[in-house]
Amino acid sequence: MPAFALPFWFPRLRPPALPGRVLAGLGWLTTPLSPDDYLGLVDPLLSARHPAGVVTAVRPETADASTLVIRPGRGWAGYRSGQYVPVGAELDGAWHWRTYSLTSVPDAPGGDVTITIKADPRGKVSPYLVHRAPPGTVLRLGPAQGEFVLPDPPPARMLFVTAGSGITPVMGMLRTLAGRSGPAPDVVLLHSAPRPDACLFRAELAGLAARVPWLRLHLRYTRTAGRLTVGDIGALCPDRRAREIWACGPAGLLDVVREHLAWRNVAQERLHVESFRPAAPPAPAVGESGGRVRFGRSGVAAESPASVSLLETGESAGVPMPYGCRRGICFGCLVPLVDGRVRDLRTGGVHGEPGELIQTCVNGATGPLVLDV
Amino acid sequence: MTATVLPMTLVDRTEELGEELDRLRSEVIAMRGADDARYIRTVIAVQRGLEAGGRLALAVSLMPPAWCAGTAMLTVAKILENMELGHNVLHGQWDWMGDPAIHSTTWEWDFASPADAWKRTHNHLHHTYTNVVGRDRDLGYTILRMSPEQPWRPVHLLQPLYAALLAPVFEWGIALYDLEADSVVAGRKSVRSFLGEIANLGRKAVRQSAKDYVLFPLLAGPSALPCLLGNLTANGLRNIWAHTVIFCGHFPSDVRTFTEDDIDGESRGQWYLRQIQGSANFGGGFLLHVLSGNLGHQIEHHLFPDLPSNRYDEIAPRVRRLCGKYGVPYVTGPLWRQYLSMWGRVVRHALP
Ligand SMILES: Cc1cc2nc3c(=O)[nH]c(=O)nc-3n(C[C@H](O)[C@H](O)[C@H](O)COP(=O)(O)OP(=O)(O)OC[C@H]3O[C@@H](n4cnc5c(N)ncnc54)[C@H](O)[C@@H]3O)c2cc1C
Numbered sequence: 001m002p003a004f005a006l007p008f009w010f011p012r013l014r015p016p017a018l019p020g021r022v023l024a025g026l027g028w029l030t031t032p033l034s035p036d037d038y039l040g041l042v043d044p045l046l047s048a049r050h051p052a053g054v055v056t057a058v059r060p061e062t063a064d065a066s067t068l069v070i071r072p073g074r075g076w077a078g079y080r081s082g083q084y085v086p087v088g089a090e091l092d093g094a095w096h097w098r099t100y101s102l103t104s105v106p107d108a109p110g111g112d113v114t115i116t117i118k119a120d121p122r123g124k125v126s127p128y129l130v131h132r133a134p135p136g137t138v139l140r141l142g143p144a145q146g147e148f149v150l151p152d153p154p155p156a157r158m159l160f161v162t163a164g165s166g167i168t169p170v171m172g173m174l175r176t177l178a179g180r181s182g183p184a185p186d187v188v189l190l191h192s193a194p195r196p197d198a199c200l201f202r203a204e205l206a207g208l209a210a211r212v213p214w215l216r217l218h219l220r221y222t223r224t225a226g227r228l229t230v231g232d233i234g235a236l237c238p239d240r241r242a243r244e245i246w247a248c249g250p251a252g253l254l255d256v257v258r259e260h261l262a263w264r265n266v267a268q269e270r271l272h273v274e275s276f277r278p279a280a281p282p283a284p285a286v287g288e289s290g291g292r293v294r295f296g297r298s299g300v301a302a303e304s305p306a307s308v309s310l311l312e313t314g315e316s317a318g319v320p321m322p323y324g325c326r327r328g329i330c331f332g333c334l335v336p337l338v339d340g341r342v343r344d345l346r347t348g349g350v351h352g353e354p355g356e357l358i359q360t361c362v363n364g365a366t367g368p369l370v371l372d373v
Numbered sequence: 374m375t376a377t378v379l380p381m382t383l384v385d386r387t388e389e390l391g392e393e394l395d396r397l398r399s400e401v402i403a404m405r406g407a408d409d410a411r412y413i414r415t416v417i418a419v420q421r422g423l424e425a426g427g428r429l430a431l432a433v434s435l436m437p438p439a440w441c442a443g444t445a446m447l448t449v450a451k452i453l454e455n456m457e458l459g460h461n462v463l464h465g466q467w468d469w470m471g472d473p474a475i476h477s478t479t480w481e482w483d484f485a486s487p488a489d490a491w492k493r494t495h496n497h498l499h500h501t502y503t504n505v506v507g508r509d510r511d512l513g514y515t516i517l518r519m520s521p522e523q524p525w526r527p528v529h530l531l532q533p534l535y536a537a538l539l540a541p542v543f544e545w546g547i548a549l550y551d552l553e554a555d556s557v558v559a560g561r562k563s564v565r566s567f568l569g570e571i572a573n574l575g576r577k578a579v580r581q582s583a584k585d586y587v588l589f590p591l592l593a594g595p596s597a598l599p600c601l602l603g604n605l606t607a608n609g610l611r612n613i614w615a616h617t618v619i620f621c622g623h624f625p626s627d628v629r630t631f632t633e634d635d636i637d638g639e640s641r642g643q644w645y646l647r648q649i650q651g652s653a654n655f656g657g658g659f660l661l662h663v664l665s666g667n668l669g670h671q672i673e674h675h676l677f678p679d680l681p682s683n684r685y686d687e688i689a690p691r692v693r694r695l696c697g698k699y700g701v702p703y704v705t706g707p708l709w710r711q712y713l714s715m716w717g718r719v720v721r722h723a724l725p
C-alpha cells in the first residue's frame with residue numbers, strides 16, 4: 001500500500017487503558033471486528049473506534065444560527081480551547097463531514113461540548129444542523145484539531161479580531177478565561193456583525209464585558225457602520241503592538257488585519273488566524289498545465305486546468321464527488337488515483353501513486369490522470 | 374466454450390446499449406439514500422446478532438438443541454458476513470454513505486484472505502478482465518481448466534476431484550490463490566511484496582483460527598468439543614456455500630470466455646457486453662438472494678460492481694429487457710440447474 005495521510009475517521013488504535021486492555025483481549029474473540037463494532041450497535045456512543053456524540057439540546061442563537069449541545073461518547077479525546085472538531089451528520093443515508101469550532105469550555109463538568117453554527121442558505125449541512133437536527137440526533141466526531149488555541153498560560157495581553165461566525169473559537173476562549181480563577185489576561189475584542197439581531201452571543205458578550213474587568217468589547221454593526229478598516233484597528237486598540245493577536249472571519253477581514261500589521265511592522269508571529277473558507281489556491285507557476293481527467297467509474301472525462309481542483313472539475317462534469325471541508329482538512333473528499341500524478345494546489349508539490357487516496361479538494365491535474373470515482 | 378456468434382447489427386448497437394446501461398446506473402445513483410442505508414445497517418445488526426447468539430448457544434452446546442441452534446446461527450451469520458456484507462462492502466458499494474464503519478477502505482472480513490489481497494485479485498483483476506483467458510485468473514482459479522482455450526495438462530483429469538475437495542476449505546484456497554504465487558514465478562510480482570503478503574495472511578490466519586478453533590472452544594469449558602465441532606461445521610458450510618455461489622456466477626456452460634484480442638481497444642459498450650456474456654444469474658427469493666450476497670444477480674453485479682447490492686433485484690428486469698432488445702443472451706436459471714451445468718463444465722474440460 002503506498003503511503004498516504006490517513007483520513008481522520010480512519011479507525012485508530014487507542015492506547016490501552018485498563019478497559020482498553022480488556023477490550024483488546026476481547027478483540028481476539030470478535031476478530032476481524034473489534035468489540036467496539038458490537039458496542040456501537042448497542043449504542044453509537046459506546047464506540048471508540050468511530051467516536052460519536054448525541055445532540056442533547058439545540059439553542060437558537062439568531063434567526064439563522066443555533067448552538068448544539070453535544071454529549072460526546074467513549075471515543076472523544078478532549079480538546080483545547082479554540083480548536084475545531086470534524087462533525088459528521090447523516091443526511092439521506094450519507095455522512096457529510098464539516099468542521100466546527102468548539103465554543104464550550106474544556107474540562108467543564110458534565111463533559112458536554114457545544115458548537116455554534118450559522119446556516120449557509122445555499123449549503124448542505126449547516127441548514128440541517130441549525131434548523132432540523134432534533135435533540136437525540138447522533139453525530140460522528142473526529143478528533144479536535146487546529147493550532148488556533150488559547151495558550152496555557154495565556155499571554156498577558158490579547159487582541160481578538162473577529163467577524164460573523166468567526167467569533168466561535170474566540171467565544172470558546174473567552175468562556176474558558178471567564179471560568180478560570182486567578183488573574184486573567186487583558187483582552188480586547190473587536191467583533192463585527194451585520195446587525196445587532198444577527199450578532200452571535202451579543203447578550204453574553206455584553207454581559208461578560210460588564211461583569212469582568214479584563215475584557216474590552218467593541219461590537220461593530222457593518223450594515224450601519226461599514227466594515228472594519230486598516231485604520232480602525234489602531235484607533236480601537238492603540239496598544240495592539242503589545243498584544244498577541246487572534247483573527248478569525250471572512251477573507252476580507254483577515255486581509256485587513258494582515259495589512260494593518262504589515263503597515264505597523266508588527267511581527268506576523270504574533271498573529272494567529274483561522275479561516276472557515278478555503279483560501280484561493282496560489283497561481284500555478286508559469287508553464288504548468290492541467291490535464292485531462294477521466295472519472296473511471298462514472299465514465300466521463302473532463303479537461304482540468306492547472307489551478308482548478310479535481311473536486312471542482314468532477315463536480316462541473318456531473319460526477320458525484322465526495323467532499324467535506326473543501327480545504328484539505330477533513331479528508332472527506334478522498335478518491336483513489338488509478339493512473340497519473342496530481343499537484344498539491346497549496347504547495348505546488350507533485351505526487352500520487354496508483355492506488356493512493358487523493359484529497360481532490362486541494363489537488364489539481366498535472367497531465368492526464370484517471371480517478372476511481 | 375463455443376462463443377455465441379453475435380449478429381452484426383448488435384456490434385453497431387453496442388455503444389447504444391452502453392449508453393442505456395450508463396443511464397440506468399446514474400438513475401440508481403440518484404436514488405440511493407436513507408432506505409439503502411437502513412438496509413445495510415439492518416443486515417449488519419442481524420449478522421452481528423446472529424453471530425453473538427450462535428456463539429452463546431455453542432458455549433452450552435453439550436445440550437444438542439443448543440448445538441443445533443448455535444451452529445445454524447453461526448453458519449448463517451458467517452454466510453451473511455462474507456456474501457452480503459464483506460464481498461459487497463469491499464467492492465465499495467457502500468462507500469457513498471461516507472460511513473467509516475461501512476467502507477471499503479476500513480472493512481475487514483471473516484474470511485481467511487485479507488481484505489487488501491482480495492480487493493486486488495477480485496475487484497481489480499477479475500472484475501476488469503472478466504473471463505479473458507490468460508488475464509482473468511478467476512477463470513478456473515489457475516488450477517481448473519474451464520475453457521477449451523486453456524491448455525490441457527494431465528493433472529486436469531483430477532480436476533473434478535479437487536474442485537470438490539476445494540469447496541469445504543474454500544476460504545483457505547482463496548487465501549493461497551490471492552497470494553498470486555504464479556505471478557511471482559512469471560515475474561509480474563516482486564518477491565518482496567509476496568513475502569509481505571504471506572506475513573499478512575499469517576497474522577490473519579492466526580487470529581481467525583485462534584478465535585474459532587481455540588478460544589471459543591476453551592471458553593465453552595465442558596462444551597469445548599461440541600463448540601469446536603460447531604465452529605468447524607459453520608466454517609465448512611459457509612465455504613461450501615461461497616464456493617457454490619461463486620462457481621455458479623461464471624462457470625455455467627452458456628457463459629462465454631474471451632481472448633486478449635477481444636479486449637484490445639475495448640469500448641465502454643463492449644466492456645458492458647463482455648460483462649453480460651461472461652456472467653450467469655440464478656433465480657430465487659429474497660432470502661436466497663441475501664444469503665448469496667445478491668450474486669444470483671451476477672450479471673447486474675458485473676455491470677455495476679459498485680452499486681448497492683439491494684438494488685440489483687430492482688434493476689434486473691430492466692437489464693434483462695435491455696438484453697432482449699439488443700439480442701444479447703441473458704444467462705439465468707434455477708440455482709440447481711446452474712450448479713449442475715457448472716459441474717458439467719468442470720468434468721468436460723477435465724478431458725483434453
Ligand atoms: C476550521 C473551521 C472552523 C469552522 N467553524 C465554524 C463554526 O464554528 N461555525 C460555523 O457556522 N461554521 C464553521 N465553519 C464552516 C463550516 O465548516 C461549513 O463550511 C459551513 O457550515 C458550511 O457548510 P454547509 O454544508 O452548509 O455548506 P456546503 O454545502 O459545504 O457549501 C458551502 C458553500 O459552497 C457552495 N457550494 C456547495 N457545493 C458547491 C458546488 N458543487 N460547487 C460550487 N459551490 C458549491 C455553497 O453554495 C455554499 O455557499 C468552520 C470551518 C472551518 C474550516
Ligand code: FES
Pocket residue numbers: 323324325326327328329330331332333334359360361362
Ligand atoms: S479534505 Fe475536506 S474536502 Fe478535501
